[in-house]
Amino acid sequence: MAKAVRASLGEMSITCQVCKNDVFRERGVKLNSTGGELFNLAWADERATGLICLRCGFVHLFVNPEIELHRVKD
Template sequence: MSDFVERFKKGAKALTDALGPGQYEVANIKVICPHCKNDVFEEGSAQLNTAGATFLNLDWLNKSAVVLVCTRCGLIQWFGESVDKID
C-alpha cells in the first residue's frame, strides 16, 4: 500500500510541476524576459479576436496565441506559434 502512496505522490508532484511556472523555448531559442532578464514564466492563452467574427458572434473561429507572463516583473510576451516547456 505504501508503494501506491509513494507513486501517487510522485505523480501529483509531476502534474503540479508541469502546470506551474517554468522555462520555455520558441524556435529552439530560450525565452528570456527583455525587461528583467528572468527566465521563468507562467503559460496562458489569449484569443486573437477580429471585428468581423465578433460582429457575427463567431469569436470561436478566431485563432489563439500563447502568452508567457514573467514571474518576476509581470511582462507578457505573445507567441503565435507553439512554445515548448524545457523544465
C-alpha cells in the same frame, strides 16, 4: 496558481524582454478580431500562448505553435 515554466523555440531559450528573467506562467490567449465578434465567430479566432514573467509581470505573446514549455521543478 499556475505552474512555473521555462520556454524555448527550437534551440533558443526565451527570456523576458524587460528584466531578462527566464521563468514564466503560461496562459492561453484568444486573439479576437472585430469581424469575429461582430458575426458571433469569436470561437474561430486565432489563439496565442501568453507567457507572463514571474519577476516583472510583462506579458509575451507567441502565435508560433512550435514554442515548447518546460515545467520548472519545485
